[in-house]
Amino acid sequence: MNRTIQQLFDLAGKTALVTGGSRGLGLQMAHALGEAGARVVLSSRKAADLEEAVAELQAAGIDARWIAADCSKEDDIRRLADETLERVGEVDILVNNAGAAWGAPAEDYPIDAWDKVMNLNIRGYFILSQHIAKRSMIARKSGRIINIASIAGLGGNPADHRTIAYNTSKGAVITFTQALACEWGRYGITVNAICPGFIPSKLTKGTLDKIGDELVRRTPLLKLGDDEDLKGTALLFASDAGKHITGQWLAIDGGMSAVAGG
Template identity: 80%
Template sequence: MTRTIQQLFDLKGRTALVTGGSRGLGLQIAHALGEAGARIMLTSRKAEDLEEAVADLQAAGIDARWIAADCAREEDIRKLADQTLERMGDVDILVNNAGAAWGAPAEDHPLEAWDKVMNLNVRGYFLLSQQIGKRSMIPRKTGRIVNIASIAGLGGNPADMTTLAYNTSKGAVITFTQALAGEWGRYGINVNAICPGFFPSKMTQGTLERLGEDKLAAHAPLRRLGDDEDLKGTALLFASDAGKHITGQWLAVDGGVSMITGG
């Protein structure tokens, strides 16, 4: 029998692992998946931030737990996979969201900063997807991987936005998403990416202060920045059976900025 729309979006009985989940976009996505019925494992580097985030989720009636891990470190990623599978069982949904940015002119960009951004934003996504895919999703021939990219990965920036490493890393995430979807489709694993536009957060605070909210919002046809609800629908679509025939795709959630600029 054909399922109802409510049944297609229902995540009851499923487990989601969300990286960079203690605040900002990751916590917003964790709320979306938890509100749809999923059990949530959150991870980020700082235990105190995770405790606060999990308390917030639990106050909303969501089954949530946490593990502190640095997703730029291979040993931490292996530990995260081990402990998540031990404590939660199989992972049905992996949200790769942990990320870093660095602003510096290309001609003076420090190599260590380039490596920091690439290790977390690209290498970390690959390593965790590999661990969860090989150990939980491929054996069961099912799974959803949602990678958080950015509209910065769709092209360049104006001269006053010196984020070469970040743009490059997010472009790599989009291609990684497409390539992995092509390989793992035969295992029933859907891999998609969300490309947020500008959302106020701790990571973007410097840009917000330098350019101003009004100026940034003026670039968007909708004349606003992203808020605490704007990623929920897309994340749930990609994580649920409502999106079961969607894979290898990216979707910009940016108020229309990429439509105007081409990325």
């Protein structure tokens, strides 16, 4: 018998690990997964931020907990995987969201800043995905991995953004998503990416303060994203409603990436 749409989107009994989950897009997606019934584990670097985020989720009736870790450091990533599996058992959904940006002209871009962005935005995604898949998903032939990329990874960049490492890392996330989906499809693991546009957050504040009005004018829907816009896509990719979707990316950007030359 075919399941209802409510059953397809239901995450009851599932566990999700969300990195960069203490605020912004990560916390938004954690709400979506928790509201659909998943138990949620949040991770970011700062315990105080995590405590506040978990309290917010719990106040909404969501089973949530936290583990502090720096996903740019391999030892921290291994510890995060170990502690998550010890505390909650299997991980059904992994949301790789932790990220960083750094602005500077390409000709003067500091190599240590390049390494910082790359280590967190793409190397960390790979290491955590590898650990969670090997220890929790592959043997069960089941899993959902959602990587947060960006429309900045789709090619090009306005000259005044000067975020070459961020753009490069997010382009790598898209290719990483496609390659991993091809390798791990045999294990029943889907791997997809979300490419947000400009949604107000700590990461985008500097850009929006400078050229927010211009970005709105260039967006077909004539507005920036908000605190709800990633929820539906995250739930689709995490649930059985999206069980036959893998290796894909979806831009959530008000149509900006559809504009020629945009």
